Amino acid sequence: MIRIKICGLQDIATALEAAEAGADAIGMVFAPSKRQVQPTIAREICQALPPFVSKVGVFVDAKEGLVKEIVAMCGLDTLQFHGQETADYCSQFPQTVIKAFQMKDQGSLAKLSGFRNYTLLLDSYSAGQMGGTGHVFPWEIARKVSQEYRIILAGGLSTDNVLAAIRAVQPFAVDVSSGVESNGVKDSKKIKEFITTIRRWEYHGSD
Numbered sequence: 001m002i003r004i005k006i007c008g009l010q011d012i013a014t015a016l017e018a019a020e021a022g023a024d025a026i027g028m029v030f031a032p033s034k035r036q037v038q039p040t041i042a043r044e045i046c047q048a049l050p051p052f053v054s055k056v057g058v059f060v061d062a063k064e065g066l067v068k069e070i071v072a073m074c075g076l077d078t079l080q081f082h083g084q085e086t087a088d089y090c091s092q093f094p095q096t097v098i099k100a101f102q103m104k105d106q107g108s109l110a111k112l113s114g115f116r117n118y119t120l121l122l123d124s125y126s127a128g129q130m131g132g133t134g135h136v137f138p139w140e141i142a143r144k145v146s147q148e149y150r151i152i153l154a155g156g157l158s159t160d161n162v163l164a165a166i167r168a169v170q171p172f173a174v175d176v177s178s179g180v181e182s183n184g185v186k187d188s189k190k191i192k193e194f195i196t197t198i199r200r201w202e203y204h205g206s207d
């Protein structure tokens with residue numbers, strides 16, 4: 001079963017709707033972004049979520065003390081690092097770690113080898129943007145490594161292309177942000193459609 005992460009949640013109601021629709025993980029962005037959430041709000045989201053839904057904090061080159069403070073405050077169980085964080089940096093946290101990499105071309109794969117023990121999120125490269133770009137990258141790059149690493153496929157996914165992406169890459173999980181938004185705001189209907197499309201295909205084998 002493909003795990004599904006919905007990223008960039010900023011309010012309790014939409015996070016609960018995503019969980020109710022069957023999301024396995026909810027991402028909250030603590031880095032500078034139009035989706036950045038204040039830790040006080042993230043804490044309320046985490047407290048409201050039902051059990052067995054992962055609470056993922058997204059960071060970009062944050063000071064370790066700040067990450068630990070936010071983890072303690074919100075009760076995050078998973079950390080997603082989107083910057084130049086090293087394997088040593090990642091290994092100091094007892095939480096589950098996802099290391100994100102931006103895929104520009106085949107050369108981007110060279111950076112992965114130091115992170116064999118981690119789940120890797122493969123995202124699109126876009127100059128000056130660390131995530132949430134809404135752009136797709138060439139999936140054949142991800143396919144090359146999805147047998148060797150536990151891969152979360154991200155970057156420009158939506159209801160329209162997610163099944164093709166899953167067939168092409170065979171990832172452990174998929175991650176979506178822009179593709180379930182309307183006018184830059186998370187859209188519960190789109191979130192539900194995204195999740196239902198994947199589950200229907202898994203259970204009935206139809207698009």
Ligand SMILES: O=C(O)c1ccccc1NCC(=O)[C@H](O)[C@H](O)COP(=O)(O)O
Nearest residue numbers: 007033131132133134155156176177178
């Ligand atoms: O979403 C952001 O604004 C963001 C900003 C800085 C670092 C990471 C960010 N998002 C991380 C995610 O996991 C996104 O879901 C992922 O990049 C895919 O986004 P999209 O292409 O919009 O589906």
